Amino acid sequence: MHISRRGLLAVSAAAPLAPKVALGAATVPVPDYLITRLQQHGVKHLFGVPGATCDALFAAAASVLDVVVTASDLEAGYAADAYARVKGLSAVSVTYGVGTLSLIAPIAGAFVERSPVVIINGGPSAEDLRIQKEAGSLFSHSNGREKSDLTMFREVTAYAGRAATPDEVPKVVDAALTAALTQQRPAYIEIAKHLWDAKCAAPGDALTPTIAPSGQEAQLASKLQATLAAAKKPAVLVGIEVQRLGLVDQVTKFLSMTGLPWATTFLAKGVLSEKTPGFVGVYGGERSTPEAKRLIEDADAVLALGPILGRQYRRLATKGTAMVAVDGAVRIGKQTTNAALAHLMAALSSLTWTKASAASLADLSFDARRASLKATAKTSKALTYDEVLSAVSKSLDDESFVVTDTSLSMYPAAELDLSRGSSFMCNAVWQAIGFSVAASVGVAIAGSKRPLVICGDGGFQMTAQALSTMARRQLPCTVLVLDNAIYGIEQFLLDASFFKDGSRPPKKYLELNAWKYTQLATAFGVANTAAVATVEQLTSALAAAKSAKGPTLIQVALSPRDLPAGLS
Known part of the structure; x- marks a missing residue:
């Protein structure tokens, strides 16, 4: 069955979250087996971009899950990753080859940082493989290798398996979920696409994977x-x-x-x-x-x-x-x-301990925690990283969920004051730029808190179209774009003297094209935008975003030669 992107969006918007499989059924359609297993473990959403190899899954899911169709495959991967970090498990599906290979980077990050994302892929049918082997005619989105997707995802998942017959579906699905839940890492499921219309044995009770002690x-x-x-x-x-x-x-x-x-x-x-x-x-x-x-x-x-x-x-x-x-x-x-x-x-x-008397930080505020760090002299009226992060820190409350990106801003973000019940997410080990914008979609959909994205302009340009998903679903995301027109973290790593010498030009290939960020957000359907250049303007914009309906984009004019305190 083919389901259009527009039709899927209309159907999923009002999708009831009822169980997919009736109790007592002996066999079920293959998509229903997958969906039921996901439901049994708390998954209420399916992220992705529909395509011919996975349409049947989307069609079946649209009646029982909230299907989140994203603006790109890359966004789907990061959103599913963030959802899994919040909820404990997620699912994402895109088209074989041309879509799934865009997921490799987000899924690799999920693998490194322990996020249990289940990737569901519709693979080539037995007939596809036979014709490709015997006649040399490639199946859709094939690169000529029989197991290309399966092979590549084995490198970035705890489990990767392919079901080529109906009897193999329960085995592969259950093994994938068990691996994801016990190892807290992604798992890959490939279903030969001719099986989407087949039936397999019905699922039993929810899986109960456990981690056994070693005895040591x-x-x-x-x-x-x-x-x-x-x-x-x-x-x-x-x-x-x-x-x-x-x-x-x-x-x-x-x-x-x-x-x-x-x-x-x-x-x-x-x-x-x-x-x-x-x-x-x-x-x-x-x-x-x-x-x-x-x-x-x-x-x-x-x-x-x-x-x-x-x-x-x-x-x-x-x-x-x-x-x-x-x-x-x-x-x-x-x-x-x-x-x-x-x-x-x-x-x-279980052991008896002699309690120590360790001293705690006397003051959890951002400014106090950063006070001992050497700051660079301010050379312009433009905002600095520490001024921006200080204002952000003071705005946080128990409804705030900070999502930071890989940029120079991540260093001061470590001292944000979360003492009022705020939550926090980052991509600190994998360090993919653009993670935060798309990840905030998953954060918003997973919970009741308001995501607050802190992203450099270079990172934002990687996943900017996620604003479209935010606007379509009226997600309460606030996106701060730190606009200094340069890949600042790369400039710092390659030639930090740029930040001290006002006459020294940046590396030419690190300069960014100047986007009109607020106008771009408006084009994507974001109704709330602001461009700020002072602490007072930023503080006001952050306060307004808390009561705004739907997403907000705040373009923050940042000095291109500023470094966070401690990096000078």
Whole structure:
């Protein structure tokens, strides 16, 4: 069955969220098996762009799921990633080859940063493969390889499987969901497109995947406790797996029991309440605040719980003081021992601890946390990164959900004050520019909070068409475009002298075309726009966005030669 993009949008807008499969059925259509399994695990939306290889899935989903048709395949990937980070599982589907390969970058980021996105792809039929092999006639969107999509997604998923017969559908689907839920990583399902009209065995009760203990958690917990007790400067570093594996309460309890000082990685900012005693800040390597650097880098024993150690953590990873529990194992020095983090936390919490008396940050405000960092001299009247992020921080409340992009703004964003109940999301390890704008679509659809995007102009130009989805669905996203007409983070990495020498030109290939951002937003259907050049104007625009219906775009005029404090 073919369903048009326009027709799908009309149908899905009022889609009831009823169960797809009736109880007691022996067999069900293949699309219904997939949809029911997703529903059983809390998925209420399907992201994607319909096409001939997946039309039957969209047609079946439109009656029971809210189908979110995005403005691009890339947007669909980032939106599904963000939705999974908030809800615990998501689904995305686009056209074979020409669509799915656009998903590779977002799905790779989801793989690295532990986000369980289920990719559903309609693959070539048996007849397609036979004709291609025997006659050399390519099937639609084929590159001439029989398993191109399957092969490529194996590199960026926890599981990738293809169902070529009806009997294989339940096996492949269940294996994919189990892998996604237990490993908190993407999984890829390819259904031969001739099976969309077939039936398979009906699904049973919801899957109950569990992570078994290795049996070594108790012994490891005792060893970790002994090391921390013997240390003169022990510390805890909280990573993103704490949130992904549902261990926030357990880790908060552990920190309360031990009284140990702690920080988070940038990716895990906001995972625990920053008002939890002992919090010292966000540690992101050499660009961190002095307080966070001292805690982690001067420590003689660091218990790192679920961190993903990108290149900014090499100093910690190679120093030899870190005991890192991640990916179902604990690494101490060069020795690795299997241990499930949930069971390890249970073992640590069962021990008797002598409570330390770690000092917390006295003031969680953005300005206080940034006060000790050296700032560059302001050379123009244009806004600076720290002025913008300070205004943003003061505007945050319990309905705010900050989504940051990969730009120079991510350094000061680590000190945003979330103490009033705000949420936070970033792409700190994979670091794809443009992530935030499209991801905010998934954040808005997944929950009740208002996404607040902080994005450089270069990143915005990657996924700007996501404004169309926001406008169509009247999502309450506020998008700040930091307009300095340059790929600032690249200029900083390649030639930081540009920011100090007013006569030095930027790298020619890093200059951006000047977009009329507010006019572009209007063209996409965004009714609320503002262009600001002062703190007062930005503060007013942020306040207006909170009560606006639908999305808001705020173009922020930023000095092209400004650097956040601490980078000079």
